[in-house]
Amino acid sequence: MKLQQLKYIWEVAHHDLNVSATAQVLYTSQPGISKQIRLLEDELGVEIFARSGKHLTRITPAGEAVLKIAGEVLRKVESIKQVSQEFSDDKRGSLTIATTHTQARYALPPIIDHFIKDYPDVSLHMHQGTPVQIAEMAADGTVDIAIATEGMELFNDLVMMPTYRWNRSIIVPKTHPLAQKSNITLEDVAEFPLVTYVFGFTGRSTLDDAFFSKGLTPKVVFTAADADVIKTYVRLGLGVGIVAHMAHDPVADSDLVAIDASHLFKASITSIGIRKGTFIRGFMYKFIESFAPHLDKATVNKAMSIASKQELDELFKDIALPTF
Numbered sequence: 001m002k003l004q005q006l007k008y009i010w011e012v013a014h015h016d017l018n019v020s021a022t023a024q025v026l027y028t029s030q031p032g033i034s035k036q037i038r039l040l041e042d043e044l045g046v047e048i049f050a051r052s053g054k055h056l057t058r059i060t061p062a063g064e065a066v067l068k069i070a071g072e073v074l075r076k077v078e079s080i081k082q083v084s085q086e087f088s089d090d091k092r093g094s095l096t097i098a099t100t101h102t103q104a105r106y107a108l109p110p111i112i113d114h115f116i117k118d119y120p121d122v123s124l125h126m127h128q129g130t131p132v133q134i135a136e137m138a139a140d141g142t143v144d145i146a147i148a149t150e151g152m153e154l155f156n157d158l159v160m161m162p163t164y165r166w167n168r169s170i171i172v173p174k175t176h177p178l179a180q181k182s183n184i185t186l187e188d189v190a191e192f193p194l195v196t197y198v199f200g201f202t203g204r205s206t207l208d209d210a211f212f213s214k215g216l217t218p219k220v221v222f223t224a225a226d227a228d229v230i231k232t233y234v235r236l237g238l239g240v241g242i243v244a245h246m247a248h249d250p251v252a253d254s255d256l257v258a259i260d261a262s263h264l265f266k267a268s269i270t271s272i273g274i275r276k277g278t279f280i281r282g283f284m285y286k287f288i289e290s291f292a293p294h295l296d297k298a299t300v301n302k303a304m305s306i307a308s309k310q311e312l313d314e315l316f317k318d319i320a321l322p323t324f
Contacts, residue, residue, distance in 0.1 A: 003077065005040040006070040008033050009048055013067050014140070017049065017056040075141045079279040090282045094123040098134040099147035101226045103270065106246040107164075107324060108147075111291050119283050130198075130225070138275055144284060146273040147291075150205060158273035161303050162316050163292035165269055166324040167262040168207065169248050171234050171241035178240060179257040186214050186264050193221040193239035195230050207242060210265045231256065246324050269321065274304065294319050 008022070012033065015022045023030040034054075041048055048063035049056040059067065099108070104126055116124060127137055135154035138146035146158060170189060172178050181188060190211060199205070211218045221239050224230050227247035234241035234256065241256075248258040272288060272295070274280065285297045295303075299315075306312050 001040065001043060002036070003073075005036045006073055008036050009040065009063075009067060010070050010074055012037070012049070012056065013059060013063075017058070019056065071140055075275075075277070078141065079277070091119055092121040093281060093283065094125065095145070095284060095287060096125040096127070096143040097145045097147060098127040098129060098137045098143040100131075100134070100149070101128050102244050102247060103147050103149075104128055105227070106244070107270070108291075111287070114290060115283075115287055118286065122283050138273060141275065144274070144278070145287070147270065148273070149268050149270045155273050158275050159304050159306070159312065160271040160273040161288075161292070161295055161300065161312075162269050162271050162319070162321055163295070164322045164324045165267045167245055167260075167267050168242055168265050169245045170259040170261050171231060171243055171248060171253075171256050172259070173235065173237070174255065174257050176240070176257070178259060184259060184261075184264075186211060186216060189240060189242075189261075189264070190216040190218055193219045194242060195222045195224075195233050195239040196220060196242040197227075197230070198223040198225050206266050206268050267323075270324075274300075276304070278304075280304070292322075294321075 008026075011022045011026060012019055015025065019030050019033050023033055026033070037048065044062075044066065046062040046066070047060050048066055050058045050060050097108075108126075112124065112126075115122075125143075127134075127143060129137065131148050131150045131154055134143075134146050134148050135158070137143045138155070139157040146155065147163075148155070170178060170184065178184055178188060178192070196207060199208070208218070219239075222230075222233050224233075227243045230241050230243055231247075231253060233239070242261065245258070245260070245262075248256070250258075272291060274284075280300065285300060288295050288300060289297070303312060303315060306315065
């Protein structure tokens with residue numbers, strides 16, 4: 001069994017079983033990959049991929065088990081490489097982050113700006129996606145760090161550390177009836193069509209829970225993952241917008257009124273997550289601490305050593321999180 005063979009099956013599985021596409025990504029030949037996969041299957045005595053003619057059609061149950069372990073092995077190998085890089089040059093490398101649009105657009109820009117200035121030789125990459133996609137990318141090692149608000153139950157393979165609290169604003173045109181009210185209620189908001197986040201994004205479940213707890217059924221007429229898209233449709237008169245407070249820019253959105261909704265909805269907490277067993281390089285610690293100052297190296301290391309969620313909650317229970 002060769003490490004290269006594990007790399008091949010892992011990449012094929014993550015390129016929709018397309019050997020040609022995998023060969024292009026790995027700068028090798030399609031016949032070479034196919035031969036090595038066959039050799040590995042012969043050695044193991046099981047098929048990793050089912051076939052129809054020359055085409056791979058699905059991953060077999062045995063293949064699923066093999067791929068899971070192969071992923072763990074490849075991640076360990078990557079950790080070994082990172083250890084050597086850390087000791088040879090602690091300011092050079094790469095950092096990959098997965099997060100939602102709201103975090104990428106509103107919370108992260110100043111953090112990334114400072115990070116790039118401090119670490120010009122670190123290649124920084126960002127992936128945007130749903131909580132499910134973010135969790136998958138972090139779990140399989142596609143990214144180093146995950147930043148998310150919703151779907152914490154999806155991140156069982158990660159140590160999730162709280163970073164900050166945030167709440168929402170009601171966004172309406174200046175001429176809208178809600179813009180004339182001083183103390184709006186959920187009942188007031190529920191009278192109008194709503195434009196807000198797709199379920200599973202940016203604290204959407206907290207929003208729904210608030211309405212349902214009052215026996216109200218919100219009339220959600222349009223949803224999007226992007227707060228800027230939501231504001232666009234509010235401008236078109238499609239409905240009342242509910243977005244993260246940070247998503248309203250007083251200058252760029254001067255045509256819209258942002259009404260504080262923190263009295264209507266429970267605050268949400270955004271967390272930063274790292275896969276268990278990850279070797280954390282020096283610049284990763286710095287990125288985390290710049291995003292959440294209470295998450296210094298010692299605190300992160302302690303969190304990474306904790307076995308249960310209950311212990312993790314205990315670690316952070318007395319920390320006063322900043323509000324964005």
